[in-house]
Amino acid sequence: MDISPAKTIEWVGGSGGAARIIDQTLLPNDYKHLDINDVAAMWEAIKVLRVRGAPAIGIAAAFGLYLAVRDSEAADYSAFAAQVNEAAEYLASSRPTAVNLFWALRRIQKLVADNSSLPVPGIKALMLSEAIAMIDEDNAVCRAIGKNGAALLAARANQATCNILTHCNAGGLATAQWGTALAPVYVAAEQGRSIHVFADETRPLLQGARLTAWELQQAGIPVTLITDNMAATVMAQGKVDAVIVGADRVAANGDVANKIGTFGVAILAKEFGIPFYVAAPLSSIDMNLASGELIPIEQRKAEEVTQGFGRLTAPTGIQVYNPAFDVTPHRYITALITEKGVIRPPFDQTLMQLFQTQA
Numbered sequence: 001m002d003i004s005p006a007k008t009i010e011w012v013g014g015s016g017g018a019a020r021i022i023d024q025t026l027l028p029n030d031y032k033h034l035d036i037n038d039v040a041a042m043w044e045a046i047k048v049l050r051v052r053g054a055p056a057i058g059i060a061a062a063f064g065l066y067l068a069v070r071d072s073e074a075a076d077y078s079a080f081a082a083q084v085n086e087a088a089e090y091l092a093s094s095r096p097t098a099v100n101l102f103w104a105l106r107r108i109q110k111l112v113a114d115n116s117s118l119p120v121p122g123i124k125a126l127m128l129s130e131a132i133a134m135i136d137e138d139n140a141v142c143r144a145i146g147k148n149g150a151a152l153l154a155a156r157a158n159q160a161t162c163n164i165l166t167h168c169n170a171g172g173l174a175t176a177q178w179g180t181a182l183a184p185v186y187v188a189a190e191q192g193r194s195i196h197v198f199a200d201e202t203r204p205l206l207q208g209a210r211l212t213a214w215e216l217q218q219a220g221i222p223v224t225l226i227t228d229n230m231a232a233t234v235m236a237q238g239k240v241d242a243v244i245v246g247a248d249r250v251a252a253n254g255d256v257a258n259k260i261g262t263f264g265v266a267i268l269a270k271e272f273g274i275p276f277y278v279a280a281p282l283s284s285i286d287m288n289l290a291s292g293e294l295i296p297i298e299q300r301k302a303e304e305v306t307q308g309f310g311r312l313t314a315p316t317g318i319q320v321y322n323p324a325f326d327v328t329p330h331r332y333i334t335a336l337i338t339e340k341g342v343i344r345p346p347f348d349q350t351l352m353q354l355f356q357t358q359a
């Protein structure tokens with residue numbers, strides 16, 4: 001089966017061009033692209049989730065940083081670097097949890113610093129080519145995650161169809177094109193294997209219903225949408241072989257921040273003896289944070305809960321708690337599927353080894 005997910009983000013035109021994204025706030029009703037030409041528009045796009053998912057917002061931030069300074073008339077390197085750093089701080093304020101955002105900004109800032117001897121136009125050109133290179137890199141990383149994950153599923157599959165449950169959207173729409181949690185699904189389907197996905201709806205912003213269900217349907221992968229509170233039932237009925245989710249940030253001990261509700265799914269998986277996999281690139285692993293308690297969790301507007309898609313579904317003035325992410329303690333995680341292979345517990349040791357071999 002041939003699969004070719006849509007490109008979530010790309011650069012169109014030359015140095016004066018734009019970052020083109022799929023506006024994910026409009027899906028699944030409208031499939032529309034949006035060209036982003038300035039840093040404020042990129043900040044807004046990240047903030048309101050027009051572009052979302054940890055790897056995709058990293059790439060978006062890299063383009064945002066270029067857009068912030070492409071018209072800079074800074075007289076010298078130090079004035080230019082100050083503008084870059086100020087814009088990086090601004091972009092970093094858009095969303096706090098996904099570490100890829102900070103990873104991508106730091107990478108571009110380092111590139112700028114490493115090339116301080118070049119004339120400013122030369123540095124600008126490097127910033128753009130580095131951001132574009134992140135797309136190809138992300139595609140390669142996601143394909144590797146897909147292959148590693150598909151092999152893992154093949155090893156476990158004991159029946160004709162492999163049934164995966166996922167939460168939120170860690171598919172192509174959350175990366176440049178191929179996804180993390182859904183990459184193994186795409187690779188397994190390409191290999192001709194029978195695979196079916198249960199997509200948790202994912203309250204309050206319905207990334208599962210609006211995005212995962214949409215992209216799997218587009219790809220021709222069998223998908224069944226369930227509300228979040230149905231996960232226990234489908235697991236109890238023996239309908240799930242494995243759970244695969246993505247990650248916004250993995251701490252050094254293997255604790256994982258991901259979309260709110262992920263933790264509950266992990267507890268259920270443990271109860272029913274179902275493997276719980278987290279698919280994530282190395283750029284989502286934050287070795288500077290010892291444990292998940294240190295991961296900043298984004299709090300979002302009450303209206304997402306009380307009137308998410310237009311209609312008021314709670315009394316006016318009600319108090320609301322709306323954390324966008326939760327942290328799944330590492331003891332619930334069977335393995336991390338990365339581009340460098342499948343990482344198993346004890347994660348504090350195996351992650352340390354992984355990063356040592358990368359250094």
Ligand code: MRU
Nearest residue numbers: 052053054170174180246247259
């Ligand atoms: O708030 P969102 O939609 O950006 O949350 C996305 C998730 O939680 C994803 O699972 C995570 O970023 C991994 S994307 C490969």
